[in-house]
Amino acid sequence: MSESASSKPSIERQHKPTENHLLSELSEEVLQRLLPHLELVEMPLGKVLYESGDVLRYVYFPTDCIVSLLYVMENGSSAEISVVGFEGLVGVALFMGGESTTSRAIVQSAGYAYRLSGQRMKDEFNRHGELLMLMLRYSQALITQMAQTAVCNRHHSIEQQLCRWLLLSLDRLKDSHLLMTQELIANMLGVRREGVTEAAGHLQKMGVIDYSRGRIHVSNRVKLEQLSCECYAVVKKETDRLLPRNKVTGNK
Amino acid sequence: MSESASSKPSIERQHKPTENHLLSELSEEVLQRLLPHLELVEMPLGKVLYESGDVLRYVYFPTDCIVSLLYVMENGSSAEISVVGFEGLVGVALFMGGESTTSRAIVQSAGYAYRLSGQRMKDEFNRHGELLMLMLRYSQALITQMAQTAVCNRHHSIEQQLCRWLLLSLDRLKDSHLLMTQELIANMLGVRREGVTEAAGHLQKMGVIDYSRGRIHVSNRVKLEQLSCECYAVVKKETDRLLPRNKVTGNK
DNA sequence: ATCTGTATGTGCGCTGGCACACAGATGGCA
DNA sequence: TGCCATCTGTGTGCCAGCGCACATACAGAT
Numbered sequence: 001m002s003e004s005a006s007s008k009p010s011i012e013r014q015h016k017p018t019e020n021h022l023l024s025e026l027s028e029e030v031l032q033r034l035l036p037h038l039e040l041v042e043m044p045l046g047k048v049l050y051e052s053g054d055v056l057r058y059v060y061f062p063t064d065c066i067v068s069l070l071y072v073m074e075n076g077s078s079a080e081i082s083v084v085g086f087e088g089l090v091g092v093a094l095f096m097g098g099e100s101t102t103s104r105a106i107v108q109s110a111g112y113a114y115r116l117s118g119q120r121m122k123d124e125f126n127r128h129g130e131l132l133m134l135m136l137r138y139s140q141a142l143i144t145q146m147a148q149t150a151v152c153n154r155h156h157s158i159e160q161q162l163c164r165w166l167l168l169s170l171d172r173l174k175d176s177h178l179l180m181t182q183e184l185i186a187n188m189l190g191v192r193r194e195g196v197t198e199a200a201g202h203l204q205k206m207g208v209i210d211y212s213r214g215r216i217h218v219s220n221r222v223k224l225e226q227l228s229c230e231c232y233a234v235v236k237k238e239t240d241r242l243l244p245r246n247k248v249t250g251n252k
Numbered sequence: 253m254s255e256s257a258s259s260k261p262s263i264e265r266q267h268k269p270t271e272n273h274l275l276s277e278l279s280e281e282v283l284q285r286l287l288p289h290l291e292l293v294e295m296p297l298g299k300v301l302y303e304s305g306d307v308l309r310y311v312y313f314p315t316d317c318i319v320s321l322l323y324v325m326e327n328g329s330s331a332e333i334s335v336v337g338f339e340g341l342v343g344v345a346l347f348m349g350g351e352s353t354t355s356r357a358i359v360q361s362a363g364y365a366y367r368l369s370g371q372r373m374k375d376e377f378n379r380h381g382e383l384l385m386l387m388l389r390y391s392q393a394l395i396t397q398m399a400q401t402a403v404c405n406r407h408h409s410i411e412q413q414l415c416r417w418l419l420l421s422l423d424r425l426k427d428s429h430l431l432m433t434q435e436l437i438a439n440m441l442g443v444r445r446e447g448v449t450e451a452a453g454h455l456q457k458m459g460v461i462d463y464s465r466g467r468i469h470v471s472n473r474v475k476l477e478q479l480s481c482e483c484y485a486v487v488k489k490e491t492d493r494l495l496p497r498n499k500v501t502g503n504k
Numbered sequence: 505a506t507c508t509g510t511a512t513g514t515g516c517g518c519t520g521g522c523a524c525a526c527a528g529a530t531g532g533c534a
Numbered sequence: 535t536g537c538c539a540t541c542t543g544t545g546t547g548c549c550a551g552c553g554c555a556c557a558t559a560c561a562g563a564t
Binding site for chain 1: 295321323324331333334343345347348349350353354355376380384385388389391392393394396398399400401402403405406407426442443450482486490493494
């Protein structure tokens with residue numbers, strides 16, 4: 001597999017808050033108010049932003065990382081509830097008023113995010129301006145994703161779910177490479193690693209992806225979409241509806 | 253099976269908005285503002301409040317009915333995403349800003365609800381007062397329920413899920429009887445009717461429930477909780493935390 | 505160049521839930 | 535009273551996904 005420059009985010013790269021689509025939707029006025037309090041933080045693979053029940057101290061606006069919201073059961077097995085990238089933020093419970101959630105937030109793909117202290121977030125939120133409305137629309141998109149995850153878990157095969165999962169990840173990356181072992185994917189989907197091996201092997205045979213030792217490259221996205229269940233499309237369509245992407249896409 | 257007075261809600265019964273726990277949490281001031289616009293409506297079994305994609309015209313505050321949020325797939329099979337009773341409201345998309353959702357809302361247990369036009373709801377919501385904060389906390393409870401549904405669908409047996417489902421329903425009823433065929437439960441859980449028959453038969457053998465032709469009576473709630481997966485307790489605990497003044501008490 | 509840990513491939517038996525088919529039970533209604 | 539739609543029980547065959555055990559393959563370190 002070829003060297004992938006973007007697999008390891010360069011620390012030197014120029015970051016700006018507007019790489020996050022929510023921040024970029026804010027008016028200049030609100031953004032200026034927030035800017036002094038937005039802190040760029042590194043998001044290494046596996047970092048846990050919060051555990052189930054933790055009181056959230058920050059909200060995170062990813063720029064080029066991906067964060068999974070994961071539920072971990074008493075016996076240790078897990079299931080991904082939803083995934084957040086540059087289109088969203090981690091920590092809706094802060095402004096929803098609950099302060100904590102029953103899930104864990106863990107970095108699934110390394111990168112960076114801007115974080116904002118819970119208090120600053122609430123201050124701005126409580127001004128009842130555009131930030132509030134934007135956050136609510138995003139929350140609804142998140143709800144849609146969770147609902148669809150429930151449906152998918154009930155009705156679709158591992159292969160279909162893998163396709164969905166790959167597509168959701170792909171949409172949050174700047175290229176078609178992801179760093180992710182089959183073992184980790186299995187944890188996300190809540191299935192056996194061997195099941196992922198089998199599904200991934202099949203996708204590889206069909207020329208849709210190729211992978212090796214934790215690096216996955218999607219070579220035929222169109223086919224991937226065909227092989228996926230309807231769940232991906234439902235979530236994507238609804239997210240686009242709720243958060244029509246601003247003209248500046250944020251890429252390069 | 254004994255006659256159950258509340259199985260068929262009496263039209264003559266006195267209803268008041270504060271039977272809904274969200275409405276009952278509002279201050280006198282806000283409630284007085286809303287009262288003239290709250291309209292008592294009958295909620296017959298099977299009534300569809302809205303379909304996937306519909307623009308919502310009302311929010312519904314159930315008093316003694318139960319509403320399921322159901323996702324229906326392209327091939328017609330379905331899965332329940334969450335359930336709403338007197339502790340909540342149907343139509344969060346209205347104030348979340350999306351105006352519609354990808355799921356269907358359907359009455360699972362007949363009764364009544366107070367409805368409020370979308371515009372009135374938004375007007376009050378936009379005053380940015382207590383209603384807003386209350387709605388957000390409720391939304392988070394709903395999110396928790398959806399997340400747990402996803403987990404449950406992935407990891408637990410039909411019997412465990414049936415227990416969870418019965419408990420969620422029970423908490424929203426005034427007695428221990430529910431009117432619900434195994435066929436309908438199967439649609440909710442997104443499983444085969446035969447699977448529900450088997451699980452229900454087992455629960456009956458263990459003396460936890462007894463049922464016949466669409467009437468289910470829970471005779472041993474404690475055991476039902478023991479047989480359920482952790483998902484029920486997680487949702488209940490979190491709901492109680494988020495909406496403390498209105499603990500869903502369960503039945504005697 | 506070898507070692508070693510991590511990642512992936514494979515085989516086997518098992519079980520839960522599926523699809524389909526049909527039999528029995530029951531209650532509402534003519 | 536008897537009919538009939540609806541609801542529930544059961545059986546058979548099938549397969550996806552599981553748990554377990556182990557065989558490879560590869561990458562990076564020494």
